[in-house]
Amino acid sequence: xxxxxxxxxxxxxxxxxxxxxxxxxxxxxxxxxxxxxxxxxxxxxxxxxxxxxxxxxxxxxxxxxxxxxxxxxxxxxxxxxxxxxxxxxxxxxxxxxxxxxxxxxxxxxxxxxxxxxxxxxxxxxxxxxxxxxxxxxxxxxxxxxxxxxxxxxxxxxxxxxxxxxxxxxxxxxxxxxxxxxxxxxxxxxxxxxxxxxxxxxxxxxxxxxxxxxxxxxxxxxxxxxxxxxxxxxxxxxxxxxxxxxxx
Amino acid sequence: xxxxxxxxxxxxxxxxxxxxxxxxxxxxxxxxxxxxxxxxxxxxxxxxxxxxxxxxxxxxxxxxxxxxxxxxxxxxxxxxxxxxxxxxxxxxxxxxxxxxxxxxxxxxxxxxxxxxxxxxxxxxxxxxxxxxxxxxxxxxxxxxxxxxxxxxxxxxxxxxxxxxxxxxxxxxxxxxxxxxxxxxxxxxxxxxxxxxxxxxxxxxxxxxxxxxxxxxxxxxxxxxxxxxxxxxxxxxxxxxxxxxxxxxxxxxxxxxxxxxxxxxxxxxxxxxxxxxxxxxxxxxxxxxxxxxxxxxxxxxxxxxxxxxxxxxxxxxxxxxxxxxxxxxxxxxxxxxxxxxxxxxxxxxxxxxxxxxxxxxxxxxxxxxxxxxxxxxxxxxxxxxxxxxxxxxxxxxxxxxxxxxxxxxxxxxxxxxxxxxxxxxxxxxxxxxxxxxxxxxxxxxxxxxxxxxxxxxxxxxxxxxxxxxxxxxxxxxxxxxxxxxxxxxxxxxxxxxxxxxxxxxxxxxxxxxxxxxxxxxx
Numbered sequence: 001x002x003x004x005x006x007x008x009x010x011x012x013x014x015x016x017x018x019x020x021x022x023x024x025x026x027x028x029x030x031x032x033x034x035x036x037x038x039x040x041x042x043x044x045x046x047x048x049x050x051x052x053x054x055x056x057x058x059x060x061x062x063x064x065x066x067x068x069x070x071x072x073x074x075x076x077x078x079x080x081x082x083x084x085x086x087x088x089x090x091x092x093x094x095x096x097x098x099x100x101x102x103x104x105x106x107x108x109x110x111x112x113x114x115x116x117x118x119x120x121x122x123x124x125x126x127x128x129x130x131x132x133x134x135x136x137x138x139x140x141x142x143x144x145x146x147x148x149x150x151x152x153x154x155x156x157x158x159x160x161x162x163x164x165x166x167x168x169x170x171x172x173x174x175x176x177x178x179x180x181x182x183x184x185x186x187x188x189x190x191x192x193x194x195x196x197x198x199x200x201x202x203x204x205x206x207x208x209x210x211x212x213x214x215x216x217x218x219x220x221x222x223x224x225x226x227x228x229x230x231x232x233x234x235x236x237x238x239x240x241x242x243x244x245x246x247x
Numbered sequence: 248x249x250x251x252x253x254x255x256x257x258x259x260x261x262x263x264x265x266x267x268x269x270x271x272x273x274x275x276x277x278x279x280x281x282x283x284x285x286x287x288x289x290x291x292x293x294x295x296x297x298x299x300x301x302x303x304x305x306x307x308x309x310x311x312x313x314x315x316x317x318x319x320x321x322x323x324x325x326x327x328x329x330x331x332x333x334x335x336x337x338x339x340x341x342x343x344x345x346x347x348x349x350x351x352x353x354x355x356x357x358x359x360x361x362x363x364x365x366x367x368x369x370x371x372x373x374x375x376x377x378x379x380x381x382x383x384x385x386x387x388x389x390x391x392x393x394x395x396x397x398x399x400x401x402x403x404x405x406x407x408x409x410x411x412x413x414x415x416x417x418x419x420x421x422x423x424x425x426x427x428x429x430x431x432x433x434x435x436x437x438x439x440x441x442x443x444x445x446x447x448x449x450x451x452x453x454x455x456x457x458x459x460x461x462x463x464x465x466x467x468x469x470x471x472x473x474x475x476x477x478x479x480x481x482x483x484x485x486x487x488x489x490x491x492x493x494x495x496x497x498x499x500x501x502x503x504x505x506x507x508x509x510x511x512x513x514x515x516x517x518x519x520x521x522x523x524x525x526x527x528x529x530x531x532x533x534x535x536x537x538x539x540x541x542x543x544x545x546x547x548x549x550x551x552x553x554x555x556x557x558x559x560x561x562x563x564x565x566x567x568x569x570x571x572x573x574x575x576x577x578x579x580x581x582x583x584x585x586x587x588x589x590x591x592x593x594x595x596x597x598x599x600x601x602x603x604x605x606x607x608x609x610x611x612x613x614x615x616x617x618x619x620x621x622x623x624x625x626x627x628x629x630x631x632x633x634x635x636x637x638x639x640x641x642x643x644x645x646x647x648x649x650x651x652x653x654x655x656x657x658x659x660x661x662x663x664x665x666x667x668x669x670x671x672x673x674x675x676x677x678x679x680x681x682x683x684x685x686x687x688x689x690x691x692x693x694x695x696x697x698x699x700x701x702x703x704x705x706x707x708x709x710x711x712x713x714x715x716x717x718x719x720x721x722x723x724x725x726x727x728x729x730x731x732x733x734x735x736x737x738x739x740x741x742x743x744x745x746x747x748x749x750x751x752x753x754x755x756x757x758x759x760x761x762x763x764x765x766x767x768x
Contacts (some may be wrong), residue, residue, distance in 0.1 A: 029264045053661045073664075073668070073669055075281045075667065076666065077666065079666075090681065091684060092680060093252060093254075096252070098666070100663065100676050102671075103663060103673065103676065104668050108591075108675070111671075112675070115252075116251065118254070139250065139252070201634050210588075
């Protein structure tokens with residue numbers, strides 16, 4: 001199958017050795033990949049390189065066979081990221097934050113108008129519902145929300161973007177078991193609520209080996225190197241220990 | 248549920264609407280002959296006069312301005328610290344258990360603060376004649392009270408838990424105050440002190456424009472004789488000093504944040520102040536400006552009640568006050584709204600650097616001079632005065648916005664860029680949104696400053712209370728002068744209260760420490 005994202009010989013230098021070292025990997029449509037690795041292994045760096053927000057020191061990232069740096073700005077809409085720190089816009093309300101996901105397909109005047117009078121409320125509500133949030137909070141300020149609600153607003157924004165590939169950076173971090181289940185089901189496109197479309201291609205960094213069975217493939221990172229890249233069925237205790245082994 | 252939301256980024260951009268009526272008026276009043284002169288002015292920037300006589304004269308003027316600014320800065324800072332301590336509630340409460348003396352001193356200090364240094368300069372000129380002390384005192388009087396206000400505010404907003412703990416343990420009031428409040432307040436004071444030096448330099452230049460000597464006078468004379476090349480000689484020299492000062496202060500702030508201990512900071516600051524003071528006085532003397540010469544005292548004849556009533560009836564108060572307020576609003580709109588609008592429309596690195604250069608240029612030219620330049624090609628009006636005043640303050644606001652954005656971090660902006668949002672939209676959402684509460688807090692303070700400065704352009708542009716004041720001063724109508732000063736001070740104090748309220752409202756909504764914002768403004 002044709003790959004949608006490919007990393008070839010990607011290297012990112014850091015102050016204390018390489019943050020990523022000679023990474024070669026491909027992602028094909030429909031794949032659901034778990035990215036494992038201890039803290040500092042390079043998971044967030046890999047996601048930042050994959051979405052084009054971090055340019056590698058060497059190597060190349062291809063999207064649909066084209067260098068990601070050659071993509072037109074609006075074409076980046078196809079790659080959606082759920083950031084570990086969520087990156088919500090604290091000064092804006094929920095609807096305006098969700099609409100920020102649609103900025104790639106809207107012009108500046110729309111962006112300004114949305115700051116004055118939140119637009120396309122129906123679409124926002126659908127995304128909120130799909131993310132498991134009540135539409136009552138649509139005009140609430142982001143600062144008034146709980147941690148779980150904020151996580152879901154970030155997810156609703158991602159759904160509003162309608163990406164073909166989702167890169168999720170530890171989205172299950174600090175969530176209770178019920179919320180973990182809900183967010184995971186949503187990201188894995190098992191749950192559909194309303195007309196919101198969720199593509200099935202997903203790369204998700206995480207620290208929960210017990211959830212690995214939900215994924216087709218596991219990539220293990222250690223000190224910036226891929227030390228495991230196989231089917232999730234192949235991940236046993238020994239492989240897990242190998243990925244998390246300290247240097 | 249209210250769907251319309253005046254979000255902080257929109258509130259930062261909306262003031263730019265002031266450009267519409269202002270430009271509409273200015274464009275219709277432009278005459279082509281004057282435009283030719285404006286082009287000549289800008290063309291002269293790249294070929295300033297290098298005639299040794301011109302350079303020597305500008306160099307002498309620059310030295311006078313810098314020495315005046317230094318002396319005024321040192322005296323106003325030291326006096327301001329003392330008055331700040333005397334007007335801090337925490338000091339009185341700790342020492343005598345009551346805070347009313349602090350309140351009383353604060354109220355008294357509002358009067359000299361409400362009057363712009365230029366007005367002080369013009370009044371002192373009447374009282375003392377043409378003495379070098381006029382410019383120095385004109386800066387010292389309002390600046391001392393400004394430093395006192397900021398210092399007492401900072402003292403009163405410090406966390407008092409450490410102080411209470413020391414007092415509880417039996418410490419004497421003054422040692423407890425110094426131990427608990429000294430360490431956090433010293434870095435703040437140093438940072439603010441640096442900012443005041445910049446203000447002193449600008450103030451000394453401005454006073455020069457109105458005939459009180461220094462580089463400002465050179466600039467004014469060159470402009471009057473349309474000698475643009477000579478004017479640029481002085482402007483570039485002033486720019487070099489301003490830039491050096493800005494960079495030195497930034498360097499000191501960074502160093503201060505990095506590792507200096509409080510004791511070292513105090514020692515370095517006071518050593519520097521004493522050094523500069525001991526340089527400043529002989530420096531002026533070397534320039535044949537003798538501060539030890541006797542000062543003549545020409546008291547103003549106090550007007551009778553009948554004269555005061557006559558002045559009250561004679562002046563068109565509604566027109567004067569409304570034009571001052573309109574000028575403030577238009578100039579503030581231009582100053583506050585233009586930098587975010589320009590950065591949003593041209594958010595690339597190159598764009599921001601080009602804009603920074605323009606803002607630096609706008610900060611360089613004192614508003615009365617830019618107004619005179621504009622008047623070469625436009626009819627005098629509130630709109631033209633608003634452009635001159637707005638442009639200068641735009642330079643200040645642009646610099647603050649850029650610095651704020653640089654300190655802010657760019658994670659949200661990067662996230663939006665990665666999601667495919669366009670450069671302008673992602674700047675608006677990812678950069679301006681987070682910065683706008685702080686920016687609006689600066690803006691509230693700046694509006695207050697602009698209100699005070701209306702007098703500066705009013706004097707030149709024939710509008711508002713400032714213009715009337717110079718007319719009344721020129722005709723020695725002291726009854727009018729006194730009434731105008733009272734009205735201007737009252738408006739300024741009302742503006743200051745409104746600005747304080749708005750500023751604190753925005754500061755509460757930002758996660759940035761209030762103290763930092765206060766200092767940056």
